Amino acid sequence: MVATPGDGDPFFDAVRLLLLLEAAATEPDLRTPEVVPADAVGVVRTQTLLQKLDFWLRYPDYLADELLTEYERSGEAVLLDIAAEILNSDEPELRQIPMLRYKFGAYEPLDMPMSVLSVAGLAVVRWSRTEQRVRHYDYYLTARGRATAQSCVADFPELAWYGERTRLVVALAQGTGSTGTALRKRQYLQRDYAGTGLNEEIASIAERARRRLRASRAAAGVSAS
Known part of the structure; x- marks a missing residue:
């Protein structure tokens, strides 16, 4: 079987994060060449944003x-179709x-996979800190990383x-407030997510989401098949 990103190997975590960086990266601020x-x-920009997209x-x-x-907010049928494609599989x-x-919120240490990317010249991590802690992370995608x-x-x-x-994850984030703080607040609106104990694994909501899908399709007059 071919391994895929997330099989517990830092290399595959690094591949997943590289693809996410490539999809989510915005233009760097070239006015600060000493940082970029x-x-x-x-x-x-920010570890919070990367973690919430990764979730x-x-x-x-x-x-x-x-x-x-x-x-439900927009009435765009394509969103219902994509959700059905995911949940009917x-x-x-x-x-x-x-x-x-x-x-x-959802969290996993990024040090190891980002080290893999950094050593290979695919990404660069920059941070600022106070005397007590690291305050802010920026994750830069290099030309080699994009290629x-x-x-x-x-x-x-x-x-x-x-x-x-x-691409889908980033498009959803851009349409719903693409800052890390905005995504964190949105994800906390999920009761199962918010109700998970600290340092406990976030459980699946697949069956609840499938029931919701069936109700949405029925309300739209769409066949469940």
């Missing part, structure tokens, strides 16, 4: 449930990569799902 790496082509990537059921929320069971709930992410998806079919899904 010379070969940077994009940046994801939706790792929990397809939560992602689908958010798509249903957006469908075994994707929520097969693709889930569990995360723990920390004091600021590698694009070639991974093109050359390895088993990674195509991650390439497509990172």
Whole structure:
């Protein structure tokens, strides 16, 4: 069996995060050349944003449930269709990569996978700190990192799902408040997420999301098949 990102190997976690960085990165601020790496082509600002995007990537059921929320708000049928594609498959069971709930929501240490990317010249981490703690992280994607992410998806079919899904996750985030703080607040609106104990694994909501999907499709007059 071909291993995929999230099988517990830091290399695969690094691949998943690289694809997420490539999808989510925005233009770096070149007015601060002393901070921005010379070969940077994009940046994801704050660890909170990266963690919250990664949560939706790792929990397809939560992602689908958010798509249903957006469908109910906007009435865009394509959102209902995408949620159905996810929930009518075994994707929520097969693709889930569990995360723990920390004091600021879903969390997993990024040091090891980001070290893999940094050593390979694919990404650079910059941070600012006070005397007591690191205050802020920026994750820069390099030109080599972007080329590698694009070639991974093109050359390895088993990674195509991650390439497509990172784009969906980022599109949802951009449409609903794409700062880390905004996504954290939105994810805490999920009662199962918010009710998870500190340092406990966030459980699946697949069955609840499937019931919601059936109700939404019935209300829209769409066949359940």
